[in-house]
Amino acid sequence: MAGEAARGATAYVTLEPCSHTGQTPPCTQALISAGIARVVAPINDNDDRVSGRGFDQLRAAGIEVSTGLMAQEALLDHAGFFLRNSQERPWVTLKLAMTLDGRIATATGESKWITGAPSRKKVHALRATHDAVMVGAGTARADDPALTVRGFGAHRQPVRVIASRLLDVPLMSQLAQTARDVPVWLCHGPDARPELRTAWDGLGATLLPCQINAGRLDPSSVLQALGAKGITRVFCEGGGQLAASLLSQDLVDELHVFTAGVGLGAEGHPGIGALGVDHLVEAPRFQLKSVSSCGEDIHHVWRRSDQG
Known part of the structure; x- marks a missing residue:
């Protein structure tokens, strides 16, 4: 004092x-x-x-x-706080680590590592600036990620969020087995099996019921559930379907794209799932804010035009 x-x-x-x-x-x-x-x-x-x-x-x-x-x-520093007050949702940063042709994995699902160590270190730094890190159930199953901040010494860990309509993420995954050490929140649909809800609750996870839209979790409902719990900034790390659902509902405020000098071809997994865009005027557009080298990769930052 x-x-x-x-x-x-x-x-x-x-x-x-x-x-x-x-x-x-x-x-x-x-x-x-x-x-x-x-x-x-x-x-x-x-x-x-x-x-x-x-x-x-x-x-x-x-x-x-x-x-x-x-x-x-x-205004930019407090953007998440303002969004939560005005729209009841947090600021959404979408991270994409992709090849030159926009792929995040080979046809067999191999993805470690497309980008280099400097890019991965930058991602950990970005995680540290957000209240929560979010992935879809597919990414949680395929990559078994920890989603923690590493390499920066003692630090408050962000909440780890999984968007999983059916709670179909392995109970022996890293996220499940460390739920009592670092918070894990599961956004799920009303049709998630009761025994899985009980199992995740027993592991120490927090369950957030969300609405369904067109057979998938409604991203607006997911973000409102996070906002109601006090989250002001969420760092979304995919996969492609979750990225597409956020983009299609105009819920992405900032994009951090790490591009590696490698191509995987059309059979690779796309960084962004189907958007249903028939005309260019319908496509989500962002303003370029910065471009920089990150080891052998390129890091570019894009932001909604109404976010400055």
Whole structure:
């Protein structure tokens, strides 16, 4: 605590201080009680319980409030928080590690490793910046992934999410056997067998019932279930069907694509499943934000045009 050193000081924050009691007391009252003279905050909180009230309380207490500084950067940093407040869903980052011809595995399913070690390290760094890492049931079965952050020392692990309508993921998988060590959440349909629900619950996993659309888990329902549990940013690592379902419903906010200099041909597994696009105007489009080398691979970042 700053104690008396805070009196008369300037506080720099990235978002309007909260003015309501939630899991913690109001930040505005803490700033007022500390004797802060000035608060610099770039943007308003879009939570209806705050939205302008925090700044009003500070000004009423005689504290100078400055806003607008680096507002665009703050909006992007808090994009998941804002989406959860306004649309009840988290920010979705879709990661694709593909060949030059857009394949994520050979015809036999072999996929380790298409991209190199520097790209895989970058993926772990990206996982660390999200609340949750999500894969579909097919990827969970085929790759038996751990979905943890590795190579960066002690770090809070993101929640590991599996989208599995029928809960048909092996109970001896890495995810199942480590569910008590690092949280595992399973988004499933109403037709998942009761004995599998009981088994996963016994392993320490959290079960999130979701709606079905056209015979598959509805991605909007999945994201709303995650948002209701407090998730603001989810890092989706495939596979192709989950990627397609998110893209087809315009639920991907940012794409991180790692492209390796190898081709697998048409018989390989595509990075994105069927989208049902008949005309180019119907295809999902993103704006290129950056391109960089990552070892021998290329890392390019794309973002929705309405996300800056």
